Amino acid sequence: EDKVVQSPLSLVVHEGDTVTLNCSYEVTNFRSLLWYKQEKKAPTFLFMLTSSGIEKKSGRLSSILDKKELSSILNITATQTGDSAIYLCAVEAQGAQKLVFGQGTRLTINP
């Protein structure tokens, strides 16, 4: 059974800190790993990582895929209160045509 596990489940830091969120997966025939940010409503897309694109960066956010370790990390540098959200990791398997989500990491940035 496909499985995605995120850690930590909850994280509280001060504004300006750097955080690293983890996602590990077990899936048959891995195709891609996606990161989402969820604030009050629907998740919004951040990154997609595949075998041909294992590192992505956008501003203060960056993500790396480690296919050997079957995991990914999401880094946020110089955190701001607006980064407070639940961060979701999802994995897609080749041919399965479905996304399996982890439990999410609830990140709280205190001023």
Added chain:
Amino acid sequence: NAGVTQTPKFQVLKTGQSMTLQCAQDMNHNSMYWYRQDPGMGLRLIYYSASEGTTDKGEVPNGYNVSRLNKREFSLRLESAAPSQTSVYFCASSDFTEAFFGQGTRLTVV
């Protein structure tokens, strides 16, 4: 461009009542999904449809049925609601570069 439209936004049901959650996407995606989100559980897949005319069970299908009416629409039906189905429900569609989500339905079963 509306993206994924999900209705209703809020619903309160009594135990045993039935209802259908509607979802439509205008992005010509083949794949559509229904998830539920409970505190600390992330998004759990209820059913998905890889293409028009096909549906498959996800992780938590019991108590639900779905219909892929056409390429645009994918509905979720609760035949006899139970308090355990109190949750936030998200519909999504995907072209396999990313998934696009509806705004969610907060369902309470009393």
